[in-house]
Amino acid sequence: MSPEPGGIYLRFWLWTAAVAALVLFYSLRVAPVLRIDTDIMALLPGATDQTAAAQQRHSDALGRKLLFLVGDADPPRAREAARLLADRLRDAHVFTAVSLEADAGMADLALYREHRFGLLSDAQRRLLRQPGGAERLRAQTLAGLYGPGVMPRALPVAQDPFNLLGDFLGQQGAALGAVRPDHGMLMLTQAGVSYVLVGAEIGGDPFSVETQDRVMPAIDAAVAQARGVGAQVLSSGVILHATQAASRARAEINLVGTLSLLGVALMILLTFRSLRPLLLNTVVLGSGALAALTLCQLVFGRVTLIALVFGAGLIGVAADYSTHFLADQFRNPAGWTPRQALRHVGPSIVMGMGCAVLGYLSLGLTPLPGLRQMAVFSAAGLVVACIGVLCWYPVLAPPARRSQPAPLRWAVSLDRHLGRLGGRQARRAAWALAALALLAAARVDFADDVRLLHAVPAPLREADSRVRELLQSVPDSQFFLVQGPSPEAVLQTEERLREGLDAAVADGALGSYRAVTRGLPSAQRQQENHALLAAQVYRPGGIGPQLMDELGFPPALAAQRLAEFANAPPPLSVEQWLGDAVSMPYRDLWVGADAHGHASIVSLSGIRDFAALRALPARLPGVQFVDRVAAVSELLGHYRRLALLLLAAAYVLIGGAMALRYGITDAARLLTAPMGAALLTAGVLGACGALNLFHVLGLFLVLGLGVDYAVFLREGAASRAATVLAITLSTVGAVLSYGLLAFLVSAFIRALGPTVLVC
Numbered sequence: 001m002s003p004e005p006g007g008i009y010l011r012f013w014l015w016t017a018a019v020a021a022l023v024l025f026y027s028l029r030v031a032p033v034l035r036i037d038t039d040i041m042a043l044l045p046g047a048t049d050q051t052a053a054a055q056q057r058h059s060d061a062l063g064r065k066l067l068f069l070v071g072d073a074d075p076p077r078a079r080e081a082a083r084l085l086a087d088r089l090r091d092a093h094v095f096t097a098v099s100l101e102a103d104a105g106m107a108d109l110a111l112y113r114e115h116r117f118g119l120l121s122d123a124q125r126r127l128l129r130q131p132g133g134a135e136r137l138r139a140q141t142l143a144g145l146y147g148p149g150v151m152p153r154a155l156p157v158a159q160d161p162f163n164l165l166g167d168f169l170g171q172q173g174a175a176l177g178a179v180r181p182d183h184g185m186l187m188l189t190q191a192g193v194s195y196v197l198v199g200a201e202i203g204g205d206p207f208s209v210e211t212q213d214r215v216m217p218a219i220d221a222a223v224a225q226a227r228g229v230g231a232q233v234l235s236s237g238v239i240l241h242a243t244q245a246a247s248r249a250r251a252e253i254n255l256v257g258t259l260s261l262l263g264v265a266l267m268i269l270l271t272f273r274s275l276r277p278l279l280l281n282t283v284v285l286g287s288g289a290l291a292a293l294t295l296c297q298l299v300f301g302r303v304t305l306i307a308l309v310f311g312a313g314l315i316g317v318a319a320d321y322s323t324h325f326l327a328d329q330f331r332n333p334a335g336w337t338p339r340q341a342l343r344h345v346g347p348s349i350v351m352g353m354g355c356a357v358l359g360y361l362s363l364g365l366t367p368l369p370g371l372r373q374m375a376v377f378s379a380a381g382l383v384v385a386c387i388g389v390l391c392w393y394p395v396l397a398p399p400a401r402r403s404q405p406a407p408l409r410w411a412v413s414l415d416r417h418l419g420r421l422g423g424r425q426a427r428r429a430a431w432a433l434a435a436l437a438l439l440a441a442a443r444v445d446f447a448d449d450v451r452l453l454h455a456v457p458a459p460l461r462e463a464d465s466r467v468r469e470l471l472q473s474v475p476d477s478q479f480f481l482v483q484g485p486s487p488e489a490v491l492q493t494e495e496r497l498r499e500g501l502d503a504a505v506a507d508g509a510l511g512s513y514r515a516v517t518r519g520l521p522s523a524q525r526q527q528e529n530h531a532l533l534a535a536q537v538y539r540p541g542g543i544g545p546q547l548m549d550e551l552g553f554p555p556a557l558a559a560q561r562l563a564e565f566a567n568a569p570p571p572l573s574v575e576q577w578l579g580d581a582v583s584m585p586y587r588d589l590w591v592g593a594d595a596h597g598h599a600s601i602v603s604l605s606g607i608r609d610f611a612a613l614r615a616l617p618a619r620l621p622g623v624q625f626v627d628r629v630a631a632v633s634e635l636l637g638h639y640r641r642l643a644l645l646l647l648a649a650a651y652v653l654i655g656g657a658m659a660l661r662y663g664i665t666d667a668a669r670l671l672t673a674p675m676g677a678a679l680l681t682a683g684v685l686g687a688c689g690a691l692n693l694f695h696v697l698g699l700f701l702v703l704g705l706g707v708d709y710a711v712f713l714r715e716g717a718a719s720r721a722a723t724v725l726a727i728t729l730s731t732v733g734a735v736l737s738y739g740l741l742a743f744l745v746s747a748f749i750r751a752l753g754p755t756v757l758v759c
Helices: 006-033 050-064 075-092 110-114 122-129 133-146 164-176 209-228 238-272 275-300 305-331 338-365 369-396 406-420 423-442 458-471 487-507 523-536 543-550 555-566 574-578 581-589 610-619 628-662 664-688 693-715 717-743 752-758
Strands: 065-072 095-099 180-182 185-190 193-202 232-237 475-484 512-514 590-594 597-605 623-627
Touching: 006 275, 006 369, 050 065, 050 238, 050 475, 065 075, 065 209, 065 238, 065 458, 075 095, 075 185, 075 193, 075 209, 110 164, 122 133, 122 164, 122 523, 133 543, 185 458, 193 232, 209 232, 209 238, 232 238, 232 458, 238 275, 238 305, 238 458, 238 717, 275 305, 275 369, 305 338, 305 369, 305 693, 305 717, 338 369, 338 628, 338 693, 475 487, 475 610, 475 628, 487 512, 487 523, 487 597, 487 610, 512 581, 543 555, 574 581, 581 590, 581 597, 610 623, 623 628, 628 664, 628 693, 664 693, 693 717
Parallel strands: none
Antiparallel strands: 065 193, 065 232, 095 193, 180 185, 185 193, 475 597, 475 623, 512 597, 590 597
């Protein structure tokens, strides 16, 4: 080693040490906590207001739940299989709750017993408010006590002769849908098959790979055990879909990655006839990917799958730097050295990288965490890969081959044919392409429906539909948000809303619903209930003492009931209720307080008439119908438009950077190709179907590739054949890397493929 290239070797060893430190840091600090998030909704910003917070809370609650229906023609066998499944789930110790018993979470009713004189079911309340209602209540109670069957009771007859608390608790069963308590479990029967409902709740994020790896084996083992005794098992839950989608995406990415890697490796071997360029390219891209992963994990605490796919694709742009450096040897094979290449192509590589990073960093200006992560991932990967080429290749690149390879001869021929196009012909072709691109882009339609991004496998879709059909109570993604300045105001508004919901259920517009006020009436409602009981039931000479006398209880016991009623505690408060186990079935519905006030959620199941439900808030101030699917689709549309504006801004930024180096005229000419490619790509894809946010993100890939090619051609004007070869190789690599994505099942990944393939 001569002393002349001392600076080159210094940079080589410094950069090698830096990458070695990066590898060590990643292995010790990042890899153990690396979190890959498969939820495409992670692209969207977190909750910024109470509506968004309610949406997130409702979505999180649904995402953590799992439902199993264990069926058999013989009810005892169905119950035994359900017990086996529930026990296996509990033994796995990966679920925060597993419910099989019908009274799970309601064993201790001390709080309700204490406040029972303010708790009435809707039916009892309506009855007592009618003329003669008290006598009808007395008659119904006697008929229930002496008639066939046994009334479910929460308290002994002596303590609650009219079973007021039992009826209040029984009303909560309306949200259970088709299932009913049977032998201590929730069961239903259809077509001669008895089904037992088993519920479970996971503690982590269902879209987290770590959660999926921990929970899914337990689910598979429990289901297999129940099926092993001959039972049917139907299951439904977000984690089942998330795991399937993640597995499919990983398999598809691995397949495409393997095929594209083999194709690129073959291309490099045929072109450079050496393994060293392939190994160098692998090390450079690997270091870029490692740096991007490390930075994203440190900054965001996780790496989203879409950012990983998009970012990995953008790091593929960095392969252009390696190809451009190595192809420079064909400029002058006889006298070429890697150090000369650094002086010759180094500026164009740096310029291409700088322009690309400017474009991708524009994504970081959005409020979307997913897009900001893409920007960080891409910028870090490109910078590290570029530095790797500039520091390692001058020392490690192989010497030039003396013979002219076939790819170079093809590049020379291609350049010759392009050169035969006269200036006037070239300008005509350019204007024709520009007109075609503008015409095509003007006819583009956009589709932002988030459901188009979810390709649900048929078995999962059928299982979900079957569970919904049987239960008739699986929550929909739509819900009502009830807001107010205080908890009491929220509860009172929710009670007025429930009147409309009960009518909707009676009319068939809605299957069922869950609401906080099913378990906790407002203080005003509790006081009204107490007043109704005071006027007609628990007073001297009222139907309470009369009934107890008819049933043979001593007068002292009736007097004791009257004394308990007179000394009843104040109405049950939200704080008391939330602090007790009786609120467990409803806690996910109480949003609580923030800067905007207090709020609750009313969860809906079996919506059949959206228009009827959307009309309810018109006469109920503080009530809002929330359609999460529509809201997310609208948000995707908003950010798709924002991404288009940022894409335009990226072209302006890159144009400014080019103008500083090449002048305004040359900068405008250089941007014509990537701009035309983007417009033409949008037009072609639009003719095949509507575009979405992910197609727009693919146009950033088009920008990165197009800017690289334009800069390389401008900087390599003195050695066009070698530059054309480098661009041709890069184009083939891009087609292999991205074009195959067009054939995948995962919709959001598939959108990136044709975008780059067409360009």
